[in-house]
Amino acid sequence: MRESMYSALFGAMSNELRLDTISNNLANVNTTGFKKEAYAFQDTFQRFAHDYLTDDRTSVRGKEIWPRAYVMARPRLSGQYSDQSQGSLQETGNALDVGLVGSGYFKVRTPDGDLMTRNGSFQLSADGRLITEQGYEVLGDGGTAIELPRDNRVEIDANGRITADGVLLSQLDLVDVSDPKELEKAGKNMLRIKKDSNATEIPTEGLSVQQGYLEKSNVEIVSEMVNMMEAQRAFEINQKLMTATDTMESLVINKVGTVS
Structure with missing residues (x-):
């Protein structure tokens, strides 16, 4: 052919x-x-x-023997x-909508283990747990579910600390990855580190949390x-x-x- x-x-x-x-x-x-x-x-x-023929000695041959x-x-x-790369932020005014500015991710507990996401469109479950649109628990305080009161004014500061009527309740688990190119998509807008990769989760640096905003797609x-x-x-x-x-x-x- x-x-x-x-x-x-x-x-x-x-x-x-x-x-x-x-x-x-x-x-x-x-x-x-x-x-x-x-x-x-x-x-x-x-x-x-x-x-790969490298012998160019003219004394050996007078002309090329190969094409x-x-x-x-x-x-x-x-x-x-x-x-x-960073997507633009869109203001929603919803107290449970959280946008991230900078390099970092939310930690979420799923049936496939703890994963990462940039989707900060959160809501409260019937029993008061902070969950994603798919019903996965949003993690805080080093890997525990975040429980919030329904009738109190909830505020989330730039560092991810969550307060209700001035009382500190929890802090969002925010992590970064040593090599973002080693992330792979796990479905439902979730990310995880590739298997057999040397990349690791690291503390965030310069990441800012914006309450009442959502990060749009970077497309x-x-x-x-x-x-x-x-x-x-x-x-x-x-x-x-x-x-x-x-x-x-x-x-x-x-x-x-x-x-x-």
């Missing part, structure tokens, strides 16, 4: 992945605290045995990660739409290249060697 077919195939597969990623980002443009997926591609080179090396580039996904619609159109065009070009290669191969098979 012609190398052009392989190159076009890998190019189409790469752009298909780009389209899937961009589509997911756009679908979550209104999801509170959502972090867009970022990706990077690199060329992977295929080398032949004669590419010149041809290195073929084939694109591959080199990395995919969640872009943890930029215009740039994502431009990226989508670019990926679509690139995918179409690779499709045409595969079609053209197939046509040429068919002509070679059917015409070469035919006795007229």
Whole structure:
């Protein structure tokens, strides 16, 4: 098979992945605290045995004994990660809505263990526990559930301390990660550190808690739409290249060697 077919195939597969990623980002443009997926591609080179021939002594031979090396580039996904850049804050006026400014995450207890999130849209359960939209407990005071009175005025300061009518009740568990690129999505807008990663949870530094605000998604619609159109065009070009290669191969098979 012609190398052009392989190159076009890998190019189409790469752009298909780009389209899937961009589509997911756009679908979550209104999801509170959502972090867009970022990706990077690199060329992977295929080398032949004669590419590593380094003997250039003219006394040994007067001319090259091997054809010149041809290195073929084939694109591959080199990395995919969640872009943890700050999203803009939207004022809601709800005392249980909490936005984060800076690097850090809320700790939440789920059936799959303790996870992290930037979604600060909280509410009270029937028994007075602070929970997420999915019903998961928001953690405070080093890993315990936060219980709040229903009729008192609740205030949350910039450090995450929670008071009701001036009485300190709890403090939000806020953590950061030593390498944010080692985070992976666990579903329902939750994050966790990848398995076998060297990244660890660390104390936050410079993180500010804003009561009555929610952090919006960090997806930029215009740039994502431009990226989508670019990926679509690139995918179409690779499709045409595969079609053209197939046509040429068919002509070679059917015409070469035919006795007229």
